[in-house]
Amino acid sequence: MSKSYFKTYPNEKGYFGEYGGAYIPPVLEEEMRKITEAYFKISKSHEFISQLRSIRKHYQGRPTPVYYCNRLSEKYSGRIYLKREDLNHTGAHKLNHCMGEALLAKYLGKKRLIAETGAGQHGVALATAAAYFGLECEIHMGEVDIKKEHPNVVRMKILGAEVVPVTHGLKTLKEAVDSAFEAYLKDPINTIYCIGSVVGPHPFPMMVRDFQRVVGIEAKEQFFDMTGELPDNVVACVGGGSNAMGIFSAFIEDEEVTLYGVEPAGRDLSVIGEHAATITHGSPGILHGFKCYTLQDEKGEPAPVYSVASGLDYPGVGPEHSMLHDLKRVKYSSATDKDAIDAFYELSRLEGIIPALESAHAVAHALKIAKEHPRQSILVNLSGRGDKDIDFIVDNYGLPK
Numbered sequence: 001m002s003k004s005y006f007k008t009y010p011n012e013k014g015y016f017g018e019y020g021g022a023y024i025p026p027v028l029e030e031e032m033r034k035i036t037e038a039y040f041k042i043s044k045s046h047e048f049i050s051q052l053r054s055i056r057k058h059y060q061g062r063p064t065p066v067y068y069c070n071r072l073s074e075k076y077s078g079r080i081y082l083k084r085e086d087l088n089h090t091g092a093h094k095l096n097h098c099m100g101e102a103l104l105a106k107y108l109g110k111k112r113l114i115a116e117t118g119a120g121q122h123g124v125a126l127a128t129a130a131a132y133f134g135l136e137c138e139i140h141m142g143e144v145d146i147k148k149e150h151p152n153v154v155r156m157k158i159l160g161a162e163v164v165p166v167t168h169g170l171k172t173l174k175e176a177v178d179s180a181f182e183a184y185l186k187d188p189i190n191t192i193y194c195i196g197s198v199v200g201p202h203p204f205p206m207m208v209r210d211f212q213r214v215v216g217i218e219a220k221e222q223f224f225d226m227t228g229e230l231p232d233n234v235v236a237c238v239g240g241g242s243n244a245m246g247i248f249s250a251f252i253e254d255e256e257v258t259l260y261g262v263e264p265a266g267r268d269l270s271v272i273g274e275h276a277a278t279i280t281h282g283s284p285g286i287l288h289g290f291k292c293y294t295l296q297d298e299k300g301e302p303a304p305v306y307s308v309a310s311g312l313d314y315p316g317v318g319p320e321h322s323m324l325h326d327l328k329r330v331k332y333s334s335a336t337d338k339d340a341i342d343a344f345y346e347l348s349r350l351e352g353i354i355p356a357l358e359s360a361h362a363v364a365h366a367l368k369i370a371k372e373h374p375r376q377s378i379l380v381n382l383s384g385r386g387d388k389d390i391d392f393i394v395d396n397y398g399l400p401k
């Protein structure tokens, strides 16, 4: 990997290798071009950088700690560390890019933020950012997710956001993206679409990655302070891929660090519609305005996807991940619902940390690595906390004996 990774990717047209780009209607092309230009200018300005830095420190509670898991490491004979993104204000890494996107919106003179949400974490984070900056906020959410993630729906409303239920198709994340995009198309001048991950047309995958880089930059320094070395392995769950890009970005040029992206294997990896393992089981295609690995049915339409973790059930994945897979720089694997639930309880009971079901996929894979490579260190990006999942888990899976 060349030293100039961040200068090389994405290229001017927003491509990471053959992935990414912007496959969008002409009305949006002009808007995306404006946003890209403004982003390059504004994000380099001293004022923007110092404002964002101050927000992260005084409002979000950054830096979040890196924690060594004593009891978990002992039980699994590994050395497991967590980057505690669950301790971010609102309980997940998503505020990292939401505050960045909303600050950019403010600089661009936008009045309203529009977005989709799966588990509701992105919606809550964006509604929080909107409240902070005094912007209007409209969140599109599938009806299935609305039922499953009730507390987050209430949170968004309390924060002053309008929640738009999406009632077509499978009524989950993919349909919510379609619906939010349509709403954005109606008024691109006053609104900005704040996408929830490193997906969508250029410049979103780049912007969201840049806003998430803080996770990796902090974690690398913190891990080095604690151990005097680099981690042997870095593990993150991959839905769209923002928390993973956040932590991976700091280690991409350190070839000795093995990077693992963990996709949701759901109930059954061999049945389409029963998982959302986009990279490990998909093929390149175009979805929501960009090229990436996608899960498709026989007709080439986006396939139905499923995971116990609503934040991971998306039939596409970030273009940068698609490229890193082809380059073999990141190893992509998967964890099943059951693996994730087991890891959820292990971390809760051995460390007193209740992880988000999404993050539990990464923890599950870390436990596997620990068993296979007992002496190696493993840094897991604990992307969020599990408060939102507790009722669902106990109702559906019960408490372990």
Ligand SMILES: *Cc1c(COP(=O)(O)O)cnc(C)c1O
Residues within 6 Å of the ligand: 092, 093, 094, 119, 121, 122, 196, 197, 198, 237, 238, 239, 240, 241, 242, 243, 244, 311, 312, 356, 358, 359, 383, 384, 385
């Ligand atoms: C949304 C979410 C994810 C998945 O999104 P990525 O863009 O893949 O990071 C993972 N963990 C938590 C806690 C989330 O809220």
